[in-house]
Amino acid sequence: MDQPRIRADFNRLSMEPMPLSRLDVVTDSDGNEIRLAEGMPVHLYDPDTDWYDRPDNLLCDGIATWRDDAFGHGPMWCVLVDERWVYHESDDPSFVFPELSPAEMREKMYRNIEQTVGLVPDPDGQGVKPVVRRCLSELRRIDAEELASGKESTS
Numbered sequence: 001m002d003q004p005r006i007r008a009d010f011n012r013l014s015m016e017p018m019p020l021s022r023l024d025v026v027t028d029s030d031g032n033e034i035r036l037a038e039g040m041p042v043h044l045y046d047p048d049t050d051w052y053d054r055p056d057n058l059l060c061d062g063i064a065t066w067r068d069d070a071f072g073h074g075p076m077w078c079v080l081v082d083e084r085w086v087y088h089e090s091d092d093p094s095f096v097f098p099e100l101s102p103a104e105m106r107e108k109m110y111r112n113i114e115q116t117v118g119l120v121p122d123p124d125g126q127g128v129k130p131v132v133r134r135c136l137s138e139l140r141r142i143d144a145e146e147l148a149s150g151k152e153s154t155s
Contacts, residue, residue, distance in 0.1 A: 002059075002092060003043055004028040010046040010058050010077070010086060017065055019077035020044075024077075036077045040064040044079065050090065052107040057089045106143060110136050 007024050012019050020026070020042070025035050029045065036042070042064050050056040062079040070073065113136060 002089075003031060004030040005043045005045040005057075005059065006034060007149075008044040008046055011046075013022050013060075013086065015078045017067070018062070019071065019073075020064070020077045022076045023072070025090060036066075038064065038066055041077055045089075048088065050088075051109060053111065055089075057146045058086055059089055060084070060086045073126075103143065110140065116125070122145070 006020070006028050008018070008020055010018075021036065028034055034042075040063065042062055044060050044062070046058040048058045050055055051149050060079075060081050061084065062081040065078050065080055067076060089154050
Protein backbone atom coordinates (compact mmCIF):
# COMPACT_ATOMS: atom_id res chain seq x y z
CA MET A 1 0.00 0.00 0.00
CA ASP A 2 1.04 3.60 -0.49
CA GLN A 3 1.10 4.17 3.30
CA PRO A 4 0.01 2.45 6.51
CA ARG A 5 -3.77 2.21 6.60
CA ILE A 6 -6.45 1.18 9.08
CA ARG A 7 -8.55 -1.81 8.10
CA ALA A 8 -12.24 -0.96 7.77
CA ASP A 9 -15.41 -2.67 6.59
CA PHE A 10 -16.34 -0.81 3.40
CA ASN A 11 -19.69 -2.62 3.34
CA ARG A 12 -20.68 0.05 5.87
CA LEU A 13 -19.92 2.93 3.47
CA SER A 14 -23.60 3.49 2.82
CA MET A 15 -23.78 4.96 6.31
CA GLU A 16 -22.64 8.57 6.58
CA PRO A 17 -20.35 8.96 8.40
CA MET A 18 -18.91 5.44 7.99
CA PRO A 19 -18.61 3.49 11.27
CA LEU A 20 -14.99 2.61 12.13
CA SER A 21 -14.38 1.50 15.72
CA ARG A 22 -15.70 1.59 19.26
CA LEU A 23 -12.08 1.63 20.50
CA ASP A 24 -9.95 4.77 20.83
CA VAL A 25 -6.82 2.92 19.67
CA VAL A 26 -6.71 0.93 16.40
CA THR A 27 -3.86 -0.89 14.64
CA ASP A 28 -2.75 0.06 11.13
CA SER A 29 -1.49 -2.23 8.35
CA ASP A 30 2.12 -1.87 9.61
CA GLY A 31 1.14 -2.92 13.15
CA ASN A 32 1.35 0.60 14.61
CA GLU A 33 -1.17 1.59 17.27
CA ILE A 34 -3.07 4.71 16.26
CA ARG A 35 -4.98 6.77 18.85
CA LEU A 36 -8.01 8.24 17.10
CA ALA A 37 -8.79 11.93 17.68
CA GLU A 38 -11.58 14.22 16.52
CA GLY A 39 -10.70 15.76 13.13
CA MET A 40 -7.71 13.46 12.58
CA PRO A 41 -7.01 12.45 8.95
CA VAL A 42 -7.36 8.67 8.57
CA HIS A 43 -6.34 6.37 5.73
CA LEU A 44 -8.41 3.19 5.38
CA TYR A 45 -8.33 -0.06 3.41
CA ASP A 46 -10.53 -3.08 2.90
CA PRO A 47 -8.84 -6.20 1.44
CA ASP A 48 -9.98 -7.01 -2.10
CA THR A 49 -8.66 -8.80 -5.19
CA ASP A 50 -8.81 -8.32 -8.92
CA TRP A 51 -10.19 -10.77 -11.49
CA TYR A 52 -6.97 -12.82 -11.34
CA ASP A 53 -7.15 -13.05 -7.53
CA ARG A 54 -4.23 -10.66 -7.06
CA PRO A 55 -4.43 -8.32 -4.05
CA ASP A 56 -6.01 -4.99 -5.07
CA ASN A 57 -7.22 -3.37 -1.87
CA LEU A 58 -10.06 -0.88 -1.72
CA LEU A 59 -8.82 2.43 -0.27
CA CYS A 60 -10.34 5.63 1.04
CA ASP A 61 -9.32 8.59 3.15
CA GLY A 62 -11.27 10.80 5.48
CA ILE A 63 -11.55 12.52 8.83
CA ALA A 64 -12.20 10.75 12.16
CA THR A 65 -15.22 11.94 14.10
CA TRP A 66 -16.73 10.72 17.40
CA ARG A 67 -20.46 10.06 17.46
CA ASP A 68 -22.21 9.62 20.81
CA ASP A 69 -24.96 7.55 19.23
CA ALA A 70 -23.88 6.24 15.85
CA PHE A 71 -26.90 4.84 14.01
CA GLY A 72 -28.59 3.75 17.23
CA HIS A 73 -25.66 1.45 18.10
CA GLY A 74 -24.07 3.58 20.80
CA PRO A 75 -20.89 5.65 20.78
CA MET A 76 -18.18 4.99 18.21
CA TRP A 77 -15.55 6.49 15.97
CA CYS A 78 -16.74 7.16 12.43
CA VAL A 79 -15.12 8.52 9.27
CA LEU A 80 -16.26 11.36 7.05
CA VAL A 81 -14.99 9.99 3.73
CA ASP A 82 -13.36 12.57 1.45
CA GLU A 83 -14.42 13.58 -2.07
CA ARG A 84 -12.35 10.88 -3.78
CA TRP A 85 -14.61 8.32 -2.09
CA VAL A 86 -13.41 4.72 -2.60
CA TYR A 87 -10.89 3.52 -5.15
CA HIS A 88 -8.83 0.42 -5.87
CA GLU A 89 -5.15 0.42 -5.04
CA SER A 90 -4.46 -0.32 -8.72
CA ASP A 91 -6.09 3.01 -9.68
CA ASP A 92 -2.83 4.64 -8.52
CA PRO A 93 -0.44 4.79 -11.51
CA SER A 94 2.52 3.81 -9.29
CA PHE A 95 0.86 0.53 -8.21
CA VAL A 96 2.42 -2.64 -9.68
CA PHE A 97 0.73 -6.04 -9.59
CA PRO A 98 2.86 -9.05 -8.70
CA GLU A 99 4.14 -10.80 -11.82
CA LEU A 100 2.18 -13.85 -12.91
CA SER A 101 2.85 -16.05 -15.91
CA PRO A 102 0.06 -16.27 -18.51
CA ALA A 103 -0.68 -19.81 -17.29
CA GLU A 104 -0.99 -18.62 -13.67
CA MET A 105 -3.28 -15.79 -14.73
CA ARG A 106 -5.50 -18.16 -16.71
CA GLU A 107 -5.68 -20.63 -13.82
CA LYS A 108 -6.70 -17.90 -11.37
CA MET A 109 -9.27 -16.64 -13.87
CA TYR A 110 -10.69 -20.17 -14.26
CA ARG A 111 -10.99 -20.52 -10.47
CA ASN A 112 -12.79 -17.18 -10.22
CA ILE A 113 -15.22 -18.20 -12.97
CA GLU A 114 -15.90 -21.48 -11.15
CA GLN A 115 -16.54 -19.65 -7.88
CA THR A 116 -18.84 -17.18 -9.62
CA VAL A 117 -20.75 -19.94 -11.39
CA GLY A 118 -21.11 -21.67 -8.01
CA LEU A 119 -23.15 -18.67 -6.86
CA VAL A 120 -25.55 -18.77 -9.83
CA PRO A 121 -28.91 -20.39 -9.00
CA ASP A 122 -29.50 -23.55 -11.02
CA PRO A 123 -32.69 -25.07 -9.56
CA ASP A 124 -33.21 -27.78 -12.19
CA GLY A 125 -29.52 -28.67 -12.47
CA GLN A 126 -29.63 -28.35 -16.26
CA GLY A 127 -28.71 -24.68 -16.65
CA VAL A 128 -25.46 -22.84 -17.19
CA LYS A 129 -23.34 -24.60 -14.56
CA PRO A 130 -22.66 -27.88 -16.41
CA VAL A 131 -21.96 -26.04 -19.68
CA VAL A 132 -19.52 -23.58 -18.09
CA ARG A 133 -17.77 -26.34 -16.18
CA ARG A 134 -17.33 -28.37 -19.39
CA CYS A 135 -15.92 -25.29 -21.17
CA LEU A 136 -13.48 -24.64 -18.35
CA SER A 137 -12.43 -28.27 -18.36
CA GLU A 138 -11.79 -28.10 -22.11
CA LEU A 139 -9.81 -24.85 -21.78
CA ARG A 140 -7.63 -26.41 -19.09
CA ARG A 141 -7.03 -29.47 -21.29
CA ILE A 142 -5.99 -27.25 -24.23
CA ASP A 143 -3.69 -25.20 -21.96
CA ALA A 144 -2.07 -28.38 -20.62
CA GLU A 145 -1.48 -29.68 -24.16
CA GLU A 146 0.04 -26.37 -25.27
CA LEU A 147 2.30 -26.18 -22.25
CA ALA A 148 3.39 -29.78 -22.74
CA SER A 149 4.24 -29.08 -26.39
CA GLY A 150 6.30 -26.03 -25.37
CA LYS A 151 4.08 -23.31 -26.79
CA GLU A 152 2.16 -20.90 -24.57
CA SER A 153 -1.40 -19.96 -25.44
CA THR A 154 -1.99 -16.24 -26.03
CA SER A 155 -5.65 -16.41 -25.03
